[in-house]
Amino acid sequence: MLSIVPTLLLALAVPTTPVQEDAPPAPGANDPKLIAAYERLVEYLAGLEAFDLTVRLDWKVEGPRDDDQAGTNLYRLQVQRPGHFRIEVRPGDRPEPSLIVVGDGQTATTFYTARALYSQAEQLNDPAAALERNPIVAISISGSLIDTLMRPDLVDLVQSHATDGAFLGTEEVEGQTLDRYSLSWRGDEEELWIGPDAEPLPRKLVRILTVPSGEDRADRLITTATFDWTLGGPIPDEAFALELPDDAKEVEDIYSALANGATGTLIGGPAPELDLNRLDGSKTNLAFHANRDVVVLCFWASWANPCLDLLPRLSTALKPYRERGVVCDAINVGEEPDEIRRTLDALELDLAVPLDPDGRATDAYGVTSIPTLVLIARDGTVQAVHLGTGDAVLDTLTTQLDTLLDGRPIAPAPAPAP
Numbered sequence: 001m002l003s004i005v006p007t008l009l010l011a012l013a014v015p016t017t018p019v020q021e022d023a024p025p026a027p028g029a030n031d032p033k034l035i036a037a038y039e040r041l042v043e044y045l046a047g048l049e050a051f052d053l054t055v056r057l058d059w060k061v062e063g064p065r066d067d068d069q070a071g072t073n074l075y076r077l078q079v080q081r082p083g084h085f086r087i088e089v090r091p092g093d094r095p096e097p098s099l100i101v102v103g104d105g106q107t108a109t110t111f112y113t114a115r116a117l118y119s120q121a122e123q124l125n126d127p128a129a130a131l132e133r134n135p136i137v138a139i140s141i142s143g144s145l146i147d148t149l150m151r152p153d154l155v156d157l158v159q160s161h162a163t164d165g166a167f168l169g170t171e172e173v174e175g176q177t178l179d180r181y182s183l184s185w186r187g188d189e190e191e192l193w194i195g196p197d198a199e200p201l202p203r204k205l206v207r208i209l210t211v212p213s214g215e216d217r218a219d220r221l222i223t224t225a226t227f228d229w230t231l232g233g234p235i236p237d238e239a240f241a242l243e244l245p246d247d248a249k250e251v252e253d254i255y256s257a258l259a260n261g262a263t264g265t266l267i268g269g270p271a272p273e274l275d276l277n278r279l280d281g282s283k284t285n286l287a288f289h290a291n292r293d294v295v296v297l298c299f300w301a302s303w304a305n306p307c308l309d310l311l312p313r314l315s316t317a318l319k320p321y322r323e324r325g326v327v328c329d330a331i332n333v334g335e336e337p338d339e340i341r342r343t344l345d346a347l348e349l350d351l352a353v354p355l356d357p358d359g360r361a362t363d364a365y366g367v368t369s370i371p372t373l374v375l376i377a378r379d380g381t382v383q384a385v386h387l388g389t390g391d392a393v394l395d396t397l398t399t400q401l402d403t404l405l406d407g408r409p410i411a412p413a414p415a416p417a418p
Contacts, residue, residue, distance in 0.1 A: 050233025
């Protein structure tokens with residue numbers, strides 16, 4: 001029997017359209033006070049020689065069913081300028097971090113404790129640059145605000161990613177008088193509490209994501225992040241030294257190594273043929289695309305919230321590639337056609353959806369969690385496998401598509417038989 005484990009990946013929305021300071025915000029635009037708050041935040045953080053930030057992120061999924069879920073993730077960011085930082089991620093009540101990232105000014109080392117895997121990369125100019133192309137870190141710290149706080153272009157990010165930002169006044173939160181803002185991110189509801197001018201740091205962030213889960217039903221993913229700051233320093237040198245265990249294995253990319261399970265073993269070899277009926281009554285046939293198209297397979301289901309986050313962004317990301325010979329099959333795992341249609345209508349998506357009701361295709365590709373993306377070259381070989389929904393996943397996918405469309409392979413060819 002097919003077993004799919006739904007994965008809850010939390011994504012933080014950060015703040016779009018710049019407005020003139022002397023004009024009221026246009027409908028959908030951001031209140032200048034919100035942009036000014038982020039400008040003060042960036043300037044304040046840049047002036048700190050050191051800080052230690054702990055983030056507690058409580059999440060829960062509410063819906064019409066009786067299987068509501070909830071949990072807590074803990075994050076820690078330590079920064080000592082110039083160039084030194086440490087990130088720890090601790091899901092739930094685990095006593096030890098599941099992921100540690102340390103930058104010593106020259107090298108950024110990432111250690112995934114559960115599998116004793118580590119990778120190293122040149123740190124470049126700042127922590128954000130070191131983490132930009134590290135998918136396992138992007139996924140792990142998503143929702144914590146740590147990812148955006150480390151970006152030097154934070155204000156530009158705010159101006160290009162949010163709408164309807166509004167100042168709601170001040171509010172007492174745990175004895176502190178904080179400025180409260182509301183904003184919208186792709187239709188999600190968010191509220192953010194930031195300290196006053198003397199210490200303009202984020203103290204609380206609440207995000208509500210509503211996703212359709214069936215006819216007249218919807219689930220709500222609610223995340224509440226609280227921020228505990230320790231300012232000044234110095235931070236002990238040992239925080240920026242990482243002692244790896246003797247059995248630690250170095251890999252080029254931890255995310256790829258984790259994805260390299262049953263699905264990953266297909267990389268470089270021929271893609272298993274698909275013999276599936278599509279939602280529109282047509283058939284899926286990989287042989288039809290041989291030597292003419294690059295194919296992206298996306299295994300998904302509407303009950304997995306991360307899939308509902310990925311599908312619209314995947315469709316948008318692939319739109320410029322359709323005329324260049326890229327096709328996408330969004331393979332639905334085990335759902336009834338009416339349920340699939342309701343989900344696609346709610347998300348306003350027009351996708352080719354092969355149906356995998358009994359898990360034959362899912363088993364053939366070794367898929368054990370969704371969403372999973374499989375990239376197939378024109379010659380019919382599997383070139384890459386991606387898990388998760390983060391921006392880094394789509395950035396990497398589109399880069400790989402450009403490579404394949406230029407006629408260059410990503411994965412090495414399999415060794416010839418003896």
